[in-house]
Amino acid sequence: MPVQQEQPHSPPSEIIDSSSSSTCDDESWVWAQIKAEARRDAESEPALASYLYSTILFHSSLSRSLSFHLGNKLCSSTLLSTLLYDLFLNAYSTDASLPCAAVADLRASRLRDPACTSFSHCLLDYKGFLAIQAQRVSHRLWIQGRKPLALALQSRITDVFAVDIHPNVKIGKGILLDHATGVVIGETTVIGNNVSILQHVTLGGTGKVGGDRHPKIGDGVLIGAGATILGNVKIGDGVKIGAGSLVLIDVPAWTTAVGNPARLVGGKEQPKKHQEVPGESMDHTSFISEWSDYII
CATH class of the missing domain: 1.10.3130.10 (serine acetyltransferase, domain 1)
Incomplete structure (x- = not known):
């Protein structure tokens, strides 16, 4: 029936x-x-x-x-x-x-x-x-x-x-692991709300030193495929991490980090609509107009 x-x-x-x-x-x-x-x-x-x-x-x-x-x-x-x-x-x-x-x-x-x-x-x-x-x-x-x-x-x-996500990792709500294969998140990582993370992302340490040694990810962050963020660095709210980037430093809120090693691009005030938050908009390319050596 x-x-x-x-x-x-x-x-x-x-x-x-x-x-x-x-x-x-x-x-x-x-x-x-x-x-x-x-x-x-x-x-x-x-x-x-x-x-x-x-x-x-x-x-x-x-x-x-x-x-x-x-x-x-x-x-x-x-x-x-x-x-x-x-x-x-x-x-x-x-x-x-x-x-x-x-x-x-x-x-x-x-x-x-x-x-x-x-x-x-x-x-x-x-x-x-x-x-x-x-x-x-x-x-x-x-x-x-x-x-x-x-x-x-x-x-x-x-x-x-x-x-591979360590049990001690603190994770907020509204999280998207898109495709997810190869994602590695270390023990003392903290992830905020409304974060989107693509495949083969690593949130790791910088060596074998113990203690608080992993990234702190703010709200509304977008982390592109293959990006690596190492150490006890702070990734501010609304940050966009470009695909394949290597981030070893703090990234201020509403800024794009792209490259290996990553450099900071642009930066803007907090958006008024949630659709403009990188972690929710999933817009991976809006920084290109400010990427001066990008050539088509």
Whole structure:
């Protein structure tokens, strides 16, 4: 029997803004959208019906669906899916910030990436999104002192998603890891809200010295593919890091850093519209008019 399609609710007026100001009130709307999309896809592609039912339609909430999906993605012969499901669901049930962050990250992927066709597509298939959600749980374990389990989870995230984020990393909301392959983020990194990071980005240290040794990324930052930021440097709000750049110094807010080693380009006042924030606009080339030796 064909699966009946659920009519999606009208989106809230603020849906065009993926900022961290979105609240958990959005969760019910996003979950309704995900279920409607899954029903539509199951009807149009019967080969996926069982998969969509078990991962989305069977579950009563986004937290349960995400816990089930992550548990099955990250399990191994010795780290069972049932154990991971209980681990994730307990985290989501006792820490309201986790489902809120997941909703903000879903919105970020859906709105910033033109290749993301639906919320359910992101939930099921975007390894950057899934890696961040799993890391948030590993971070919670880390700060609770359950470091062996946090590190074991980090290892599975790296194996499965090709994304290596230390459990101690503090990550804000509204994060997009676009493509995500090869992203490496070191232990004392801090990432703000509404940040977009492309593939093969490294946020690392400068050697084997311990302590606070990794970058601090402000809100609304865009970090291009293959960029490397090393050391305990501050990347200000609204900064744009060009693809392939090597950044070893602080970058002031609303400035572009590009090149190897990176040099600073332009700089402007804080934009009045969120669409102009680099981390949300995803505009990688607006600095070129100020890049004096750029030749076509």
